Amino acid sequence: xxSPTGPASGLPVRMPRPRQPGRHRRPExxxxxxxxxxxxxxxxxxPSPAVRALAEEVISIARSELPGLDARIGYLDADAASVEFPxxxxxxxxxxAERTARYEQARAAGQDVAAPxxxxxxxxxxxxxxxxxxxxxxxxxxxxxRAAAELTDVLGPHPLLAEALHVRLSEAGLAxxxxxxxxxxxxxxxxxxxxxVGGEEAVQAAGITGMLLAARLAVPVMAAALDQEGSxxxxxxxxxxxxxxxxxxxxxxxxxxxxxxxxxxxxxEAGCPAAEPLGAYPAIGKLVLSQYAAALGITPQPxxxxxx
Numbered sequence: 196x197x198s199p200t201g202p203a204s205g206l207p208v209r210m211p212r213p214r215q216p217g218r219h220r221r222p223e224x225x226x227x228x229x230x231x232x233x234x235x236x237x238x239x240x241x242p243s244p245a246v247r248a249l250a251e252e253v254i255s256i257a258r259s260e261l262p263g264l265d266a267r268i269g270y271l272d273a274d275a276a277s278v279e280f281p282x283x284x285x286x287x288x289x290x291x292a293e294r295t296a297r298y299e300q301a302r303a304a305g306q307d308v309a310a311p312x313x314x315x316x317x318x319x320x321x322x323x324x325x326x327x328x329x330x331x332x333x334x335x336x337x338x339x340x341r342a343a344a345e346l347t348d349v350l351g352p353h354p355l356l357a358e359a360l361h362v363r364l365s366e367a368g369l370a371x372x373x374x375x376x377x378x379x380x381x382x383x384x385x386x387x388x389x390x391x392v393g394g395e396e397a398v399q400a401a402g403i404t405g406m407l408l409a410a411r412l413a414v415p416v417m418a419a420a421l422d423q424e425g426s427x428x429x430x431x432x433x434x435x436x437x438x439x440x441x442x443x444x445x446x447x448x449x450x451x452x453x454x455x456x457x458x459x460x461x462x463x464e465a466g467c468p469a470a471e472p473l474g475a476y477p478a479i480g481k482l483v484l485s486q487y488a489a490a491l492g493i494t495p496q497p498x499x500x501x502x503x
Contacts, residue, residue: 225493227263233290233316234266234487235283235344237333240451242270242280249450249475250321256480261488271332283318283333287340291315314345317490319483322349323356323447323473324400326393347486351447352400355478357407360389360445367470369443370412386439388430388465389418390458391447401447408445415439421453421461431465444469449479
């Protein structure tokens, strides 16, 4: 038994760990605010088990950065009756219905709770760059759901995407992993084509990330649209004309948003190898969470990082 002044004699006493002093102390962990809107990842492209695995990995990364996060996945091109791949509008409608049911249950139990207010969800498109046609479809799905949901911007341009592109190129043997170490990669490209989708707006946005990638690799980087016929091949000829001999295609794509075979066909036409799409690279999950957090005005602290 415990006494008013503490635990009974002989029982262990658990003392709080003192906070590490100084500028390198670990931060207090940030968790999702109670009652915060759900994060709903809007996944474009044809649903498949591989696409679902990618989306789930992105969500897992976001949850690891913000414990307690209510995160869900909605597919833009899913069949309306699909259970395996729930459509985006259905996910949003279900999320709104759940919030209403929780409120009604609390009222029925005699709890003094305020009526639900604000967005029920924050929708983050799983797109590296702007694609106005795709974003319009996401916005339409939000409207069709009749849920109070907020739609964020796409993930790029962003320096983390330049890092991800660099890693994918190095994994394919098309770039050195680290300029500072100065080791040789025989197949390293001396000219990079950033392949994107979404037309001219997407090409311009990719060009911003391309400048960051060019600074990392010290080679020219130019963007071109996969969904404009001959654009990748034309950019390859332009780079060769300016002196680049070994070219590579770096997909400025997460993956699901591009039709199967389109990237391989464009790289073959341009006569150069291609790296893998960005996929579930950790930066993608972090950028998804960043868009969500910005919509709510919170700042998640990466787990385990020091406060400076």
